[in-house]
Amino acid sequence: MLRAKRQGFAIERALVQANIDAWENTGCAKTVRRFKDRPENIRSLYEQVANLDCMLTSLETQIEVITSVHSSLPKEFHDTFHDSGTSGHEPDSLEAIHTLVGRGPSGSPPLAKPLLQRRSSARQQPKDVVSDNTDLDEGRGSSTSSSNGSSSGGGGTRGVSEAGVLLHLERCAHRQTRRALQELKEKYEAVLDEQKQLHHQPSRTRLAGSVLESLQNELDAGLTSLESLSSVASTDRLIDELKLREMTISQLRVRVLQLEKDRMDKVPVDAAREINRLNVQLIHLERARDELTLQNFTLKSRLSQVANNINDPAATYQINKDGPLSVKETNKSSENNNLNDVGKETSVDDPDVVKILRKSTYKVTEESQIMRQLCKEYEAKELEYKKKIEALELELRNVQHSTCEKHEKSIRDLEAFLEKQQQKVESMERFLEEKEEECNMLKLDVDTVTEENAKLQKTLKQLTDEKQEQEALVTTHRRTEDTLKKLMEENRVLAEDFNRERVLRKKYYNQIEDMKGKIRVFCRLRPPTELERRRGSEDVTQVEDQFSLGVNSTRGYKSFVFDRVFKPHESQEAVFQDTNALIQSAMDGYNTTIMAYGQTGSGKTYTMIGEAGSPGIAPRAFNRLFELAEEGRARQEVQIHCYMLELYNDKLIDLLRGNSHIEPEKLEVKRDKRGSVHVQGALVRHVNTAQHLHEVFEEGLSNRHTSSTNMNAESSRSHLLIVITVTVTSKQNGSVLRGKLTLVDLAGSERTHKSGAAAETLKEANSINKSLSALGDVIAALSSEASFVPYRNSKLTMLLQDSLGGNAKTLVFVNISPALYNVEESVVSLMYASRIKQITNTACKNADTREITRLKTIISKLKRGEDPGDDSLLTVVC
Numbered sequence: 001m002l003r004a005k006r007q008g009f010a011i012e013r014a015l016v017q018a019n020i021d022a023w024e025n026t027g028c029a030k031t032v033r034r035f036k037d038r039p040e041n042i043r044s045l046y047e048q049v050a051n052l053d054c055m056l057t058s059l060e061t062q063i064e065v066i067t068s069v070h071s072s073l074p075k076e077f078h079d080t081f082h083d084s085g086t087s088g089h090e091p092d093s094l095e096a097i098h099t100l101v102g103r104g105p106s107g108s109p110p111l112a113k114p115l116l117q118r119r120s121s122a123r124q125q126p127k128d129v130v131s132d133n134t135d136l137d138e139g140r141g142s143s144t145s146s147s148n149g150s151s152s153g154g155g156g157t158r159g160v161s162e163a164g165v166l167l168h169l170e171r172c173a174h175r176q177t178r179r180a181l182q183e184l185k186e187k188y189e190a191v192l193d194e195q196k197q198l199h200h201q202p203s204r205t206r207l208a209g210s211v212l213e214s215l216q217n218e219l220d221a222g223l224t225s226l227e228s229l230s231s232v233a234s235t236d237r238l239i240d241e242l243k244l245r246e247m248t249i250s251q252l253r254v255r256v257l258q259l260e261k262d263r264m265d266k267v268p269v270d271a272a273r274e275i276n277r278l279n280v281q282l283i284h285l286e287r288a289r290d291e292l293t294l295q296n297f298t299l300k301s302r303l304s305q306v307a308n309n310i311n312d313p314a315a316t317y318q319i320n321k322d323g324p325l326s327v328k329e330t331n332k333s334s335e336n337n338n339l340n341d342v343g344k345e346t347s348v349d350d351p352d353v354v355k356i357l358r359k360s361t362y363k364v365t366e367e368s369q370i371m372r373q374l375c376k377e378y379e380a381k382e383l384e385y386k387k388k389i390e391a392l393e394l395e396l397r398n399v400q401h402s403t404c405e406k407h408e409k410s411i412r413d414l415e416a417f418l419e420k421q422q423q424k425v426e427s428m429e430r431f432l433e434e435k436e437e438e439c440n441m442l443k444l445d446v447d448t449v450t451e452e453n454a455k456l457q458k459t460l461k462q463l464t465d466e467k468q469e470q471e472a473l474v475t476t477h478r479r480t481e482d483t484l485k486k487l488m489e490e491n492r493v494l495a496e497d498f499n500r501e502r503v504l505r506k507k508y509y510n511q512i513e514d515m516k517g518k519i520r521v522f523c524r525l526r527p528p529t530e531l532e533r534r535r536g537s538e539d540v541t542q543v544e545d546q547f548s549l550g551v552n553s554t555r556g557y558k559s560f561v562f563d564r565v566f567k568p569h570e571s572q573e574a575v576f577q578d579t580n581a582l583i584q585s586a587m588d589g590y591n592t593t594i595m596a597y598g599q600t601g602s603g604k605t606y607t608m609i610g611e612a613g614s615p616g617i618a619p620r621a622f623n624r625l626f627e628l629a630e631e632g633r634a635r636q637e638v639q640i641h642c643y644m645l646e647l648y649n650d651k652l653i654d655l656l657r658g659n660s661h662i663e664p665e666k667l668e669v670k671r672d673k674r675g676s677v678h679v680q681g682a683l684v685r686h687v688n689t690a691q692h693l694h695e696v697f698e699e700g701l702s703n704r705h706t707s708s709t710n711m712n713a714e715s716s717r718s719h720l721l722i723v724i725t726v727t728v729t730s731k732q733n734g735s736v737l738r739g740k741l742t743l744v745d746l747a748g749s750e751r752t753h754k755s756g757a758a759a760e761t762l763k764e765a766n767s768i769n770k771s772l773s774a775l776g777d778v779i780a781a782l783s784s785e786a787s788f789v790p791y792r793n794s795k796l797t798m799l800l801q802d803s804l805g806g807n808a809k810t811l812v813f814v815n816i817s818p819a820l821y822n823v824e825e826s827v828v829s830l831m832y833a834s835r836i837k838q839i840t841n842t843a844c845k846n847a848d849t850r851e852i853t854r855l856k857t858i859i860s861k862l863k864r865g866e867d868p869g870d871d872s873l874l875t876v877v878c
């Protein structure tokens with residue numbers, strides 16, 4: 001019995017350990033962690049295991065005690081069992097007990113039912129079968145216990161036939177039955193022994209009672225532990241799961257409220273991320289639901305296992321409960337059969353034993369009832385738990401439903417938001433497409449610009465190369481320019497030197513010529529007149545330098561060299577600068593003559609007299625004379641006289657006497673002994689100032705004959721002579737210098753058909769041409785150094801006798817028209833001028849010493865009473 005309890009507790013311990021292992025091995029990691037998070041549950045389980053171990057230990061102790069008690073039983077008790085042919089050892093009795101309670105010693109399937117069936121069938125068998133059992137028992141005894149020595153023919157029953165096998169099995173069953181009976185017998189003996197011990201050894205009785213009490217307690221503790229194991233752990237786990245679910249639900253509610261709040265606040269939510277997060281959360285929830293379902297299933301399986309575990313003891317107890325009946329029946333049958341048989345064999349029909357057995361049976365029955373009650377309670381709790389589980393599952397479904405609805409609502413809201421966002425995305429895509437089109441256009445523009453840029457870069461590179469080349473060229477050009485500048489500077493210096501040298505050469509040549517008495521000839525070109533411009537006449541002249549002039553005539557280009565050539569636009573001042581020296585010569589006592597020669601309208605009057613605002617040589621000479629007089633006023637006294645003559649139609653006219661009522665004297669050209677020409681009878685005016693001289697000059701001009709011709713609007717129709725005598729008396733020694741400045745404006749030569757001269761004008765022209773022709777003859781004679789010079793052919797040549805080949809310093813201006821229309825006259829004038837230039841004068845100074853000599857001669861003649869002759873004539877008319 002104790003061993004059976006021990007086996008039962010061992011089984012229970014193994015079950016508890018198996019539960020722990022199952023929970024740890026088959027349970028999910030989360031569940032294991034939860035249990036590990038709650039060490040009290042684990043501790044309670046291990047405490048249960050430890051309690052069961054203690055109970056097992058105590059049972060082992062009890063078994064040892066009972067074994068020792070059994071060994072102390074009287075010898076006849078053992079002999080009885082020995083006589084019955086049973087071995088009587090403990091394992092057999094335990095095996096019989098296990099067989100009775102329906103479970104093998106090692107948890108093997110129960111053998112009670114087949115054995116009972118076989119027994120019942122065996123009971124119905126004839127006695128020969130029993131004899132067979134006896135044979136079998138004998139055979140078993142021969143096979144299992146050689147000490148009996150009664151089974152010698154057993155090997156004959158082991159045969160090849162099925163009947164032999166059945167017989168062998170029946171014998172085994174019979175042997176088991178005998179073992180059970182032996183066990184009962186041993187129990188009976190034990191009980192007897194206990195009774196005896198109770199009588200003789202009260203301590204042992206008490207020990208047995210305590211052992212029974214402890215067994216009952218252990219049984220109660222085992223049931224309680226099983227109940228607690230099946231109820232408390234499951235309830236705690238369910239509570240934990242419920243709390244976890246509630247926590248998850250509350251978190252979901254909070255999240256849903258947050259989402260609602262976000263949606264209501266229209267806060268931008270990343271819909272996709274939120275949906276993903278909710279989907280992940282749904283997956284977690286589904287996993288959690290699956291886990292809970294699995295746990296629920298595990299729990300149910302566990303409950304069913306526990307229920308089975310409980311049912312096993314319940315079945316045991318049921319068996320026990322029914323067992324009494326069975327036992328009763330068994331006992332009855334035993335009483336009726338086995339016991340009767342035993343009784344027959346052992347004569348165990350003691351009412352006390354039966355009473356004890358019945359008492360035990362009743363006790364077991366009570367325990368079985370208690371167990372059934374416990375089973376009912378457990379079933380009720382199981383139902384309760386199932387209801388709770390169903391309620392929880394319902395609540396879970398509701399929560400899932402509500403959560404799903406909220407999530408679906410949120411998903412719909414999110415989908416609506418997503419649709420809006422998609423619309424925005426579509427609009428943005430359209431906008432993006434437009435921008436892409438613009439971008440493409442811009443790319444095309446960029447490509448075009450890039451191509452242009454490439455072209456420009458290429459052009460720029462070419463330009464850069466060209467620029468570099470140009471810079472090199474510029475550098476070279478600059479060097480060349482520098483070199484050229486240097487060369488030009490050198491050239492300029494050389495030119496200046498050359499010009500200077502040439503001027504010096506000319507100057508020295510002129511000085512030499514002056515020393516030789518050569519007449520100086522200046523050539524002056526005038527600009528084209530308005531008439532010539534209207535006629536479109538070309539300029540046939542070319543000023544080669546300040547000494548040379550070329551003319552493109554019908555006979556070709558011809559160059560002329562003069563002492564000075566003035567260009568058309570050279571000023572009157574410039575012209576006068578080169579004539580200034582003759583004014584000084586007049587102040588120095590020389591006869592100087594300045595005259596202008598040339599074709600009519602060539603600029604003779606412009607050169608000699610000038611125009612208003614552009615005075616010519618005469619007015620400037622007047623100013624210069626008085627300037628020189630003023631300059632030498634401290635050391636000398638200057639007396640200036642002048643007269644003006646006009647040779648008109650070969651007739652001399654005193655211009656200063658023109659409108660006076662004084663009868664004009666007969667003017668005669670005279671020459672004194674020195675060769676100086678003077679006009680007898682001319683009115684000589686003394687002038688004190690330059691202004692006075694200008695007035696006298698203007699007066700004389702007003703009397704001059706002029707008229708308009710085709711060649712000149714105001715043509716001079718006569719030859720004009722302005723004669724200014726200068727007497728310079730030295731304040732230091734009283735010496736006297738008598739100079740004469742003769743300014744001659746010749747009338748212009750002209751061709752009558754060109755000048756369009758009328759009858760009177762034609763007469764003037766003929767007279768002019770005649771006088772000029774005589775002048776030409778004189779010039780030709782002087783230039784050819786002829787022995788006879790025809791001065792007397794014309795009054796003009798008589799007047800110019802002391803100026804051409806005379807003792808004066810003479811300057812002749814040959815005025816030239818640049819027009820092609822006048823080229824022939826210009827060439828003739830230039831040829832005349834060239835001839836004039838070849839004429840040599842014999843200039844001499846009218847010094848006092850000679851005068852003194854002459855006066856001395858006159859005085860001497862007068863002293864001798866002789867006529868002084870022409871030498872006594874005064875050269876100056878006051």
Ligand SMILES: Nc1ncnc2c1ncn2[C@@H]1O[C@H](COP(=O)(O)OP(=O)(O)OP(=O)(O)O)[C@@H](O)[C@H]1O
Pocket residue numbers: 525526527529568598599600601602603604605606607611712714715716717746747748749815
């Ligand atoms: N150097 C000059 N610069 C400007 N104009 C000039 C120059 N020479 C002459 N003229 C102009 O040419 C015209 C003719 O000049 P001018 O009267 O002096 O010639 P002319 O030789 O005296 O003629 P004629 O013998 O008929 O008197 C004038 O109108 C004069 O102003």
